[in-house]
Amino acid sequence: MSKVVAITGAARGIGLATARALKARGATVVIGDIDDAAVREAGASLGVEALAVDVVSRASFTDFLDQAEGTAGRLDVLINNAGIMPIGPVTGESDADTRRCIDVNVHGVMLGTKLALDRMLPRGRGHVINIASLAGVLPTPGLALYNASKAAVVAFTEATRLEVQGRGVHVSAVLPTFTNTELIAGTRSPKGGTNCEPEEVAAAVAQLIGRPRPQTVVPRRLGAQIRLGTLFPDRLKQAISRRYGLDTIFLDYDPEARKNYDARIRSC
Incomplete structure (x- = not known):
């Protein structure tokens, strides 16, 4: 795979696993994350270029893509992976959590897609891949905010794909089920089911x-x-939701087990 690929939210989880998988397949990979120290550590471990990026900032995202292309060459693929997942009763979601989730999960994906298309469409080639979630098509109690953000990603990706089709640029969405990353800390798996691993998504x-x-x-x-x-x-x-326990998974969870994750996504 002789492609230049940039990945956001790649200091850990699905983003990091994807970077590892694509590098192993011969791609030139550049990773970015808002956690500067973590992404540089991840980059060093993989032997790839690692950069800080705030996906809600046009200036930061533009700089990330500029540096990626300056280092690795013209961008073939952008993977918009950065995302956060607050959980719990909708009445307990703070306004700050709501704004941050929509900013990162929706605005960040939209911004990255637009910036990548600005580069790819004049060249007549490229691929934007947006990491959505099955949560975007399966509303679940305790996950209303995340459901809404990922539903927006699914709809935005499809509408954009239809708009640019026939111009040499692909736009795709990936919808993983429960995946063993920090996003599901403190929750349990659906009854009778097993979670995906980040490597499966990668x-x-x-x-x-x-x-x-x-x-x-x-x-x-x-x-x-x-x-x-x-x-x-x-x-x-x-x-069916009750049968698999989906009606309570994100309402009856362990706040202590999510403490570190919640603190991290609220401090960014």
């Missing part, structure tokens, strides 16, 4: 780069189930 991203599609669900087997589920009546959907 492998799906690598496949998407090799064979662009509008959208991919991780794991792929859930895609058909999700599409079928949209046809179910509300009463059946809620019964």
Whole structure:
């Protein structure tokens, strides 16, 4: 894979796993994160260029892409991965958490997409991949804010894809299920289910780069189930949610286990 790839939110989790997977496949990778120390440590461990970036700032994001291209060459792929996940009752979500979640998860993706398209469309090639979530199509109690942000990413990505199709540039969304990263700290897995690993999402991203599609669900087997589920009546959907414990996972959680994560996303 002889491509130049920039990844945001790559100091840890899915972003870091994706950087590792793409580098192993021959890509030239540049990673960015708002946590300067963590991203530089990650870059050193992988042997890739690592830069600080605040995805809600046009100046910072532009500088990140400028430096990435200055170091690695013309950008082939931008992976908008940076995101945060506050959880809990909607009435308990602070206004500050709401603004920060929408800023990072929605505005950051929109900004990155626009900045990348400004570079890619004149060249007639490129690929923007936005890391959304199954939460964007499966509203869940205790996850209203995150649901809303990821639903926006899904809709924005698809509308943008349709707008630029036929001009040599691909725009895709990746929708992972529960993935073992800090975002789900203090929660439990759905009954009878197992969480994805970041490496599974990374492998799906690598496949998407090799064979662009509008959208991919991780794991792929859930895609058909999700599409079928949209046809179910509300009463059946809620019964299924209760069966798997999805109605309480993000309401009945361990705040102590999430303390470090919550503090980090609120201090950025």
